[in-house]
Amino acid sequence: xxxxxxxxxxxxxxxxxxxxxxxxxxxxxxxxxxxxxxxxxxxxxxxxxxxxxxxxxxxxxxxxxxxxxxxxxxxxxxxxxxxxxxxxxxxxxxxxxxxxxxxxxxxxxxxxxxxxxxxxxxxxxxxxxxxxxxxxxxxxxxxxxxxxxxxxxxxxxxxxxxxxxxxxxxxxxxxxxxxxxxxxxxxxxxxxxxxxxxxxxxxxxxxxxxxxxxxxxxxxxxxxxxxxxxxxxxxxxxxxxxxxxxxxxxxxxxxxxxxxxxx
Numbered sequence: 001x002x003x004x005x006x007x008x009x010x011x012x013x014x015x016x017x018x019x020x021x022x023x024x025x026x027x028x029x030x031x032x033x034x035x036x037x038x039x040x041x042x043x044x045x046x047x048x049x050x051x052x053x054x055x056x057x058x059x060x061x062x063x064x065x066x067x068x069x070x071x072x073x074x075x076x077x078x079x080x081x082x083x084x085x086x087x088x089x090x091x092x093x094x095x096x097x098x099x100x101x102x103x104x105x106x107x108x109x110x111x112x113x114x115x116x117x118x119x120x121x122x123x124x125x126x127x128x129x130x131x132x133x134x135x136x137x138x139x140x141x142x143x144x145x146x147x148x149x150x151x152x153x154x155x156x157x158x159x160x161x162x163x164x165x166x167x168x169x170x171x172x173x174x175x176x177x178x179x180x181x182x183x184x185x186x187x188x189x190x191x192x193x194x195x196x197x198x199x200x201x202x203x204x205x206x207x208x209x210x211x212x213x214x215x216x217x218x219x220x221x222x223x224x225x226x227x228x229x230x231x232x233x234x235x236x237x238x239x240x241x242x243x244x245x246x247x248x249x250x251x252x253x254x255x256x257x258x259x260x261x262x263x
Contacts, residue, residue, distance in 0.1 A: 034062030181248030197254025220255030
């Protein structure tokens, strides 16, 4: 029998692991999946931030827990996957969101900063996806992986942005998403990416101060930046059975910036 739209988007009984989930885009996605019925495991580096975020989710009636882990460290990644499965069972949905940025002109960009961005933004995505798939998704022949990329991964930025490592890492996330979807489709695992545009956050505060909200908003056809709701629908689509025939795709959620910049 064909399911209703509400049934297709329903995540009751599912467990979602969200990295970088204590604030910003990760927490917004955690709320979206939790509001649809999923149990949520949050992860980031700082226990205090995680405790506060989990409390906010719980206050909204969401089953939420947390594990502090640095997704640039292989031992932390394995611990995170193991503790999630020990405490909450199999992982149905993995949201790879933990990330870092570094601003510097390409000619002066520190190599150690380049490595830091790459280790977290793409190597960490690969390692966590690998361990979750091998331990939980492949044995059950199903799962959803949602990678958070960026419209920065579609090309260059204005010269004043100076984020070559970030752009490169997010371009890698898009290709990683496509390659992983092609390999793991046979296991019933859907892999997709979201490419946010500019959303105010701690990570983007310096850019906001330097360039200005009005100028950044003016670059978008919708004339605004992203807000606390704008990723919810896309994340839920990719995480639920509503998107069960979508894999290897990326979707820009950017107010139309990529349309006018040619991304």
